[in-house]
Amino acid sequence: MSILIKNGRVLDPDTQTDKVCDVFIQDDKIKEVGEKLKVKAARVIDAKGCFVMPGLIDIHVHLRDPGLEYKEDILTGARAAARGGFTTILAMPNTKPVIDRPDRVRYVHKKAEQLAPIHVLQVGAITMGQKGEELADIRGMVEEGIPAISEDGKSVMNAQLYKEAMEIAAACGIPVLAHCEDINMVNGGCMNADEKARELGLPGITNSVENVIIARDILLARDTGAKLHLCHCSTGESVKMVEMAKEDGIHVTAEVCPHHFTLSTDDIKENDANYKMNPPLRTKEDVEALKEGLKNNIMDVISTDHAPHSKEEKSQSMKKAPFGIVGLETSVALTISELVEPGILTPMQMAEKMSYNPAQVIGSERGSLAVGKPADVVIIDPKAEYIIDARKFDSKGKNTPFHGRKVTGKVKMTICDGQIVYQD
Ligand SMILES: NC(=O)N[C@@H](CC(=O)O)C(=O)O
């Protein structure tokens, strides 16, 4: 099959292309990029007024498969991703059982190959059962194709064990995706520790809960030479520490999730657990620091931390409900509405943070529209206005604080390996 995407604003960080032109796809590859291409194509798409970017890459997703399929499964999660403009996603290993062995990685990759419209890569856990006691078979899982290791959902609190894992990751050439949370400091907290928490009578989570582990992980990355990627950064201090680490030449990258640059603790509605996630929504000052960090490229990646839960689970009180919100189907709209429209990020920076940079973190050849690359492409109308309706999500998870929010920016089409996998 051949596809000609005409007249879009092509934004490709890899080739530094930002101009209105055409993209010609033949079979599963980018065949030609240029102005007014004279080619015969089976399908011609008019992308006038739209962004044409390399397919988006989300390196932080929870697919809940195996074992928690009532929240999400590989097929529904991958469909939600395609609808959100993503052509590659990384699935975190905090499933049931935990993905801590090669055969468990194989299960996900096999099922994804059979069912998923996009690329699903399984991340391996760091310790057996995420118990923090003994290392998982990291080398075995690398042979099975994991692009990274992570203990996401918690931190490996034993720094010596964690350091050993980082050494293995460094030797294998894969990054460590770090969830930074000192579990001893959480103390039952369920939202940011601030005036609002006192008002609501809820126990708080301080910035230090995150900051102390970020500091530790950066120091261990320096000692081990491991590639450290900091997940869901939420504090102003995290931005400062990442900046310092980069100045020192330490291999560290960092991500910010749309909810952390869109909402602050002030937006929390009383006893609505759709505002409960880990790390929690922080203060306006933190939000400003995250935006500034994204703008000046200290923060490299926008990831969703798509964390689906059932309606029953999220209908519980702020105290009782599990942490996490869905994000695959709202990320593009929030990034455009909150960062691109107000001029904080250029459209090119959006392509960097949602596609090219995440590809670099995991050493993927994707995230590029260079000739010869896999034909993973997303077409986005940056001017389309609509109201987010969680009931229309392909994800099983409807747990979002953004239901009913007016946004700008809509995914019109997602193409993966030359196949149209989503069309608005
Ligand atoms: N972010 C969350 O609030 N929850 C995630 C775990 C995690 O990403 O730490 C989950 O698995 O539900």
Ligand SMILES: [Zn+2]
């Ligand atoms: Zn996490």
Ligand SMILES: [Zn+2]
């Ligand atoms: Zn997560």
